[in-house]
Amino acid sequence: MFEPNEMQRDLIDAVSVFVKDLIGPTAEHDDAEERFRKEYIHQMGEQGLCGIATPEEYGGLGLGYLDYAMVLEEIAKVSASYAVSVAVTGLPQVILNQWGNEDQKQQWLPALAAGEHLGAFCLSEAGSGSDAASLKATAVREGDEYVLNGSKYWVTHGGYADVYMIMARTGGPGPRGISCFLVPGDAEGLSTGRKEQKMGMRASPTTEIVLDNVRIPAANLVGNEGDGFKVAMTALDSGRITIASIAVGTAQAALDVSGGYACERKQFGKPIIDFQGVGFMLADMATAIETSRMLVHKAAWLKDNGRDFSGTAAMAKVVATDAAMKVTTDAVQVMGGYGYCKDHPVERFMRDAKIMQIFEGTNQVQRIVISRHLKKAYTAPQG
Amino acid sequence: MKIGVCAKVTPDTGAQIKVVGNGIDTAGIKWVVNPYDAYAIEEAVKTVENHGGSVHLFTVGDDSVVAPLRAGGLAVGGEDLTQISDAALNDADSLGVAKALAASLKAAGVEAVFAGKESVDGVSSQVPAMVAELLGWPLVSIVTGFETDGSTFKATREIGGGVVEVVSGSLPAVFTCDKGLNTPRYAKLPQIMKAKRKKVIKQDLAAIGLSAADVAPKATESNFSEPAARPAGRMLSGSVQEQAKELVHLLRNEAKVL
Structure with missing residues (x-):
């Protein structure tokens, strides 16, 4: 659980290369122009990225949320927008898989899992x-x-x-x-x-x-x-793991860019990472990302193993998205004026991170979810 | 058509290579299928997609080479991997490696062999030519275009001065593949998963009828050295005219690029 297994490593490598080549060249332009390219979903679908957690019998890969989390993190390192697209087109699949009848699964799941339908x-x-x-x-x-x-x-x-x-x-x-x-x-x-x-x-x-x-x-x-609210809430419980994974990927990308910059950028005759003010900032960023990733993976592991994951998923969503906001903001700070300008992607990562604290249940709502789980645990009959 | 592809695992081209003793420091290096071998795999897969048949990968190496070849070979269309592994091959030279590959390819009954034009680590470009010689097959090297009807082939090579040469002949033959021949496909996630279940055939020298003496090196690498550190940049001084004059002088007489 603390590092990807061989298959997960291969999935991560394959997704990383594919997404960098597919989305990387247009990420800045499409951010500026507010342009969505549906064909990217079709192409990601052809590679198997759109139905990761959907059972193989309905055209998916039949993998778990831990695998899904790792893949989403890789997509988010290039484009949080398209990582969200994969997560969102995954939501109807999660719902159908859990709540749909056989006819509905047969009718709707294969095209969604293949990325033919959005x-x-x-x-x-x-x-x-x-x-x-x-x-x-x-x-x-x-x-x-x-x-x-x-x-x-x-x-x-x-x-x-x-x-x-x-x-x-x-x-x-x-x-x-x-x-x-x-x-x-x-x-x-x-x-x-x-x-x-x-x-x-x-x-x-x-x-x-x-x-x-x-x-x-x-x-x-x-x-x-009358099931609709329960359907929505169970989907959002799973969705929180996906959004938290996207937050981890966004934060990691910001650290990768700003950390590399801090090692090359020299002021007063030495790389700025050697100044404690900057070095400690980067250390805190790396620590926050690692903490987030561990919690996201734990939530995914609980779900994959049929355990109650709702409270942990809410914690992961809070920790990872708050970390993404802090890390991306600090990445801009580390890079100074260069970070604030669009020549570097960290300002985009910072703008992308903000919504992660809001959607899929605000981080305030997540704390309600967590506190309700606490109340349930502490008021349960003891012994 | 049964096609064999000779594939080697090499450091990722983005890796920082550090010479240590008579080798390189492998710590932290990501190992991948040699990029030129990826062209060979893609061409073989395309050929069987058009004409039927199967693609079989062949490599010499220890167990560490299997994972990269699953991800970069079996996940993009290779049917199985033959891994020739034997302590006697640890110090083998190009001829020793070629003997092992040729024996295994012959035993498998392949009808054509594709390989990269060179490996990005050793860059000797010797093994495929030796394999062709050992099999008694023609070699077409540095191929940038390939067509076959299943029994004959037409291969394109870009030779000196931008001249394009077309080589025609009958199979079986060995082809070494260059950039420009094709665009290797991306491994799809379902294929990566299926590749985990594909067969790896492990062979030692005895299994292919060779002995340690057959592959004993006749040449050994005696030293490696890193390129000299790049000297610091030189600032020119004087008026703009003087600087321009000095720059042209240096480019012509020192850098010899003009």
Whole structure:
């Protein structure tokens, strides 16, 4: 567990080379232009990167989250935007694998795992973020169909996705009134609203998705009516491991660039890493990354071994994303004016890191999750 | 068509090489399939994709060479790996290595052999030519284009002055591959996983009908030295005209690049 096994080493090496060649040359340009290239998802899918944790019988690799975490870290070293894309197109796969029926798995999983289709996950709304259970989009059963109405915010892959996994209300208020639906990207009445102008993750498209009398077959309900909130939360538990892995990769990339710079950049006749102020800063960055990686790998290991991983995944998400913000900010500091300019990628890493403390459950929500686990543990009958 | 590829594991071209004693310091070095051998593997795989058959990798080395060859060979289309490993080969020269490879390739019944034009560590370019000689097959070296119908071939070579030479003949033959012949494919993740289960055939010298005496070195490497440290840059002084004049003088008479 403390170092990759031979197969993981080979996966890491292969992904590293492939992603550097595929995404590396356009990463800066696409950040500047806010450009997403869907063809990259297809190409990553062909290499096997889009369905890592999906079972082999549905076209995935059937690997665990520890393997998945290592792969995402490698993609994130080049582009956090595309690492997020792989994680997000993985969310409908995680949900279908856990909650979908056999027909749904057969119909939807292979194309997603192959990167032929791009997936999206729609939970948040304008008025419901951390309080996800207050969402207002509706799904009304009419014969063999559901009719969906409402608006979803912060949808990664909005306008590009081939399949949207949408949480909508089928019952009364609160979490038990929510259900989960598969909605094809070309469904009539589904449209893309405003594209967000973001600080970071600019190669990853984020939009509003508008649902105007969108009719889908009743067979597209995932799980039972009322399961939607549980579906979303279990997906987010796993998703936290993926986001934390992306944070580790982003931070590692920032350290690699700034550490190399600090060894070459000379001031007052010696490399700046030899000045304690800079050397200790880099030491703290490396320590934070290593700590994060260990915790992310532990959360993944717990999940892979069928243990309760929810609390540890929340801890990993907090530690890794807070570390990514600090490390990338310090990487800019180490590089001074050069770090602040776009000639070097660390300012992009810093802008990309900020959202990691916010999405997939804010780090404040993660602390709620962790404290609830603590309360459960400490109030459980002893002995 | 059954194609054999001679492949060697070498330090990654980005590795910092430090000479220690009569060898290099291997600490921290990442080992990969020799980049020119990667062209050989790709050409062999492309050929069997077009004409049917199978690609078999052959190498001389200890167990440390297996993992890089799985990742860089078996995961991109090689069917199996024959690893010739014997204490007597530890100090073998090019001829000893070529004898081992030729014996193993012959026993496997391959119909063509691809190899890199050189290895990026030893850079002797001797082994494939010796293998061809030992097998009694023609050698086409430094190939940048290759076509076959399964029994005859047409290979392209870029020779001096940018002249392109086309060599035609009948198989079997040995080809050494250069940059430009193809673009090696990326290993796909499912293939990396499958490669873990592919067969590694381990052979000692006895298994291929050779003895230690057959591969005893006739030449040995006696010394390695690192390139001289680059001298410090020289600052020119004087007026712009004087500096330009001095620069041209130095480039012409000292650096000899003009």
